[in-house]
Amino acid sequence: MADIDPPQAQSPEPLPEPPPPSGPGLFGETLSAAPASTPTPSASTTAAPYRVLARAYRPSRFEDLIGQDAMVRILRRAFATGRVAHAFMLTGVRGTGKTTTARIIARCLNCTGPDGTGGPTADPCGVCANCRAIMADRHPDVIEMDAASRTGVDDVREIIEATRFRPMEARMKVFIVDEVHMLSRNAFNALLKTLEEPPPHVKFVFATTELRKVPVTVLSRCQRFDLRRVPVLDLAEHFGRIAAAEGVSVAPEALELIARAADGSVRDGLSLLDQAIAMGAQEGGAISVEAVADMLGLADRGLVFDLLEALMAGRPPEVLAILDQAHERGADAGLLLQDLLGLTHVLSRLRASPALRESPDLPQAERVRGAALADRLTIPVLGRAWQMLLRGVSEVEAAPDRRAAAEMVLIRLCYVADQPTPGELVRRLSPGGEAPKPVLAAPPPAAPSAPPPAAPTPTVPVPPSVSPGPRNWGGGGNTALSQPVPEPAPDLTPTAEAAPEAPPPPPTIPEHFRDVISLVRERREMTLYGHLLHSVHLVRYAPPVIEIRPQPEAPRDLAAKLAAVLGEATGQRWTIAISTAEGEPTIDAQRQTADQGRAVEAAEHPLVQAIMAAFPGARLENVRDPTVDEYRLPPPVAVVGPDADVGTQGLELPDEMPDFAPPDAEPLDEMELEDEL
Structure with a gap:
């Protein structure tokens, strides 16, 4: 067999390019010939992902x-x-x-x-x-x-x-x-x-x-x-620097609007600025305050001022027209009420502290137009508007039609604009009161350097002949018609420290039947305490003898339990006698009678009747008398002697009961009142 020489190594020839595919591809797409040369993508042509x-x-x-x-x-x-x-x-x-x-x-x-x-x-x-x-x-x-x-x-x-x-x-x-x-x-x-x-x-x-x-x-x-919230002024300056670095022109008012919407958060503000830059680029690169307001769904600041002025002046057609205009611009009804809330808060601050008018943190509109509006509105009017708007925001959020709910809130505000505040009403109804004034008064000729002092709230004077009694209305209560009774100053004289060997003081004997009931409550005998209030008629109280007439629903051992509690508390033997005499009404019945009498007397007072006439539908809920005890009864007179027959609990009733606030009473100085007493 002849030897076969191995083939000499040859340089590899380039393989011919395959013919361009024709016809449909694997997934049905039509394939075409690739270009002869495809440029390789470089770093300069590859777009980097955008970072916010x-x-x-x-x-x-x-x-x-x-x-x-x-x-x-x-x-x-x-x-x-x-x-x-x-x-x-x-x-x-x-x-x-x-x-x-x-x-x-x-x-x-x-x-x-x-x-x-x-x-x-x-x-x-x-x-x-x-x-x-x-x-x-x-x-x-x-x-x-x-x-x-x-x-x-x-x-x-x-x-x-x-x-x-x-x-x-x-x-x-x-x-x-x-x-x-x-x-x-x-x-x-x-x-x-x-x-x-x-x-x-x-x-x-x-x-x-x-x-x-x-x-x-x-x-x-x-x-x-x-980490604190960033102030609006610092945020606006920061956003301005970033906008300049991005090569974007933003109006200063638009930056302030974005900073206010950020609510102290830098990240939230940058997200809004990013959105505003994208929107401004579509419109030619200029970002205005109107564009930002439309983006945020907010009403123009001047529109909010116009709306508040129309509300305080009581002009419903103008208010509804402004609301329609804001709705056409895309402003949300709930955000519009929140803008009114914020403006009301700013005006209240300007009214309470005039020095804030020079603060650089306030925008120009608040410093100029807001200061002028704050001079024409009072704190009670602004407080009433705040409460109604605050409740209106929650109503809008819960309503099926947000715009209709906002309109109802604004209409209510218009129709209460010409109504006086409670303090003004009391001044008008008082003798020689002030004449009615509009809520939104004309602006003063010059802005005052300090807010005018609030008018003192009038109080109904108390004549010097008033003495404690069941119908004494001179004490401080829960109405603006009451006059506080000065309490005696506490005795601050230091007492000598008792010697350790001194015996404890003897137990105190209750002076009145009400003290007996209070003693039972302190002893945690709540069942006995309830029966003494509602089911026991006092016939005679002469310690250590108590004569009572229990009602049929009272337990049979009531007298024995009461004698045991009193004996344990006072260290003395008590006699609880059961009588068939009529006796006094129960403590609960006396309390109800006293409450009804106070309510009737208060309702018959001329000033209360004038307030009821000015506010239809108003009613007198509760009347307080600081001279009464814990049972809402006048304090009884101490029992004198063990045989004193106190059939009426020792009530000291004056011959002539004074009226709690005479309409023709003159103001009396406190020093003169002390001298008279």
Whole structure:
């Protein structure tokens, strides 16, 4: 067999390109020939994913945090002196920078500087490996846990187990637990020991929006920082800088509107600014306050001022026209009422403290137009509007038709605009009262430097001949028609300390039958106490003898139980005699009769009748008399002598009962009243 030489190696020839496919493809699509040369995509032609402003402009240093000067100052001082706590508790509303601050603390603890030899510092370099890894959320020694999704004790045990090992790359292991209040009770208890005495290479940073839900045992082991809401002025300036960096023009009024809508949250405001920039780009790049108001579903601020002025002037057609105009612009009915609430609050503050009119935190409209409107409205009128709007907001939220509910609220406000407040009504009904004044008065010629002093609330004077009695209405009550009775000053003279050997004072004998009932109540004999109130008629009270007539529903052993309780309390033997005499009405019947008499007397007073006529449908709910005792009866007269027959409980009834507030009474000075008494 002849030898076969192996073939010589030849250079491989390029394979011919396959013919272009024709006809339908595998999934039915029509295939065409590929182009001869396809350009390779480069980094310049590949579009990077868009990052929202809240992430793109997230603070990376303490200097970038706005509105948190106190916390920044304390943390800087702690790093400068080496007194960095092992656990921090950051609390505040959403979007104020809690998680961002936790990451900045982690960078400050682990920064090594550009040359790799630096230590913990309050000014991280941002270029070392640790800083870059922490900023990119990929550092193995900075562990973030969301307690809202990992709430169990097993999740906390993983953290406790991880604290036993030293950090792999960084100087410190930092555990950031967000929404820590969502942890379970067992999880908190499992964390306590490690949190109190952690290893030297471990730091904890907790963040929460519900500090009250965090156990005090955890709070006591942490250094707490309250991140405050960022003021509107600071937010507007911050948003203006970001808009300039993005190359977008935003009106200052639009920035203020976004800052107010953010409610102190930087993240919420940046989200709204991001939305406004996208909307403005579609409209040519200019962002106006009208566009932002339409985006937020809010009414124009000037429209809210017009609406409040029409409400306070009592012009329903104009109010409904303004409401229709706001509805056409896309404003929500509930948000419109909330805007009115906010404006009412601002006007009340301007009225109560005129110095706020120069505050730079107030927008220009509130400083100029709001100050002029505050001078024309009184605090009672603004308070009444606040209450009605506050209730109206809840009605709108619960109503099937929000716009109809808002219209009903505003119509009610229009028709109460010309009604006086209760204080003005009392002044008008009083002799020589003031003439009716419109709620929205004409603006004064010049803005006063201080609000006018409120008119003193008139009180009905009490004649010096008033003495305590069942119909004495001179004491302070729950109506504006009463006059407080001055109480005697307490005796502050120091008493000598009793000697330890001194015997206890003898028990006090009840002076009246009502004192007996009170004594029974103090002894916790509630069944006996109820029968004495409702089922016992007093015939004669002469201690230590009590003659009573029980009603048929009273128990048969009532007299024996009452004698036993009194004997135990006073150390004296009592005799409870059962009589067939009529006696007095029961204490409960006397109380009802006294209440009815007070109500009738109050209803017959001319001032009360005038108020009833001015407010149809009003009724007198309750009348109080401070001169009565706990049973709402006039105080009885002390029993004199053991044989005194007190068939009427010793009531001292004056010959002529005084009226509680004579219409023609003149004001009397308190010093003169004391001299007369």
